[in-house]
Amino acid sequence: MGRARQVRAHPINVTGEVERLTEQDERIVRLVAEHDVFSTEQLAALCFERADRPADALPRLRYLATRALLIKYEHPGTHPAGFPGDDLDDAPPAGLPDPAPDAWPDGKRWVWSLGQGGAYWAGVEHILNRHAWFEAWTRSFNPHRRPHIRRRLAFNGFFAALHQRSLTVPDSGLDQWWGPQRCAEVSGGQLAPDAHGRWRQRGATVPFWLYSxxxxxxxxxxxxxxxxHVRVHRATAETDVILLVMVNDNREALLHQRWASYAPTGAPVPRVATTSYSKLRAWPTDAIWWPINPPIDAHPGSPARAERLHHLDWPATLRPLGGRT
Incomplete structure (x- = not known):
């Protein structure tokens, strides 16, 4: 007698769940697919009415998790590997409203990434290419064992704060936000930026690329x-700003000191500004960006002054620094 056939169907009817997605659900799953992982606070700021009440977002996020569209696990913190932990991990998310006292009914903070159903939907909708879809599907089985998860949370918090800022500051907006997959695709796989964005404020528009x-x-x-990056994106090199997020303040200062010795002699310095993870967590639109080679007439007598994000829009006619031959 032949062996009985085993049915290995998924316990969740993924196709049926996808058909029941609301417009808000689709926005949530699309954001998680494009940007890998979000905290409850970040999704509350991006997709729900009350950013100061992340607990209000929990019921819907938990529902999506029970339907295999998302998966949740405990918040690992926002410091990248190798960065010494400090009280920033327990501080409110930078740039977002302070959570209400009852923000965490179960006493835990959660982060959310794609479940198997969410990966299926993202593949069907062509949000993820075949390679990224397979990675997302595989990661759904061991979500907490993922490299660079803290870095992704730090950068997604930066963009969530920019979005929140645009709701409170007139004539401002986050007009563009690309995740790492799309950034790599537009460079033909030659580069791996962490994100690309376009920030508008007070008449200035700053397109920028983030590297960690x-x-x-x-x-x-x-x-x-x-x-x-300048070679690959030569057409936009005079308008785009490259933002480097350094592991700590000491490495940031050292990079500024040594840039001239590493860069080609006589070559114009691209539009580059730096910050550190600790300053990024403080407030992303504040004066935390330190230009490598500021415009000559930007701040007479104080060429190394830190700038706000929307002040990084000067023309790219920068003087060269001496360097290697």
């Missing part, structure tokens, strides 16, 4: 990444 520092990476590698 790694504690084990030589600083020369960062300078080489900037040079390669």
């Amino acid at each position: 520092d790694y504690v084990r990476n030589p600083m020369r590698t960062l300078v080489g990444t900037v040079e390669q």
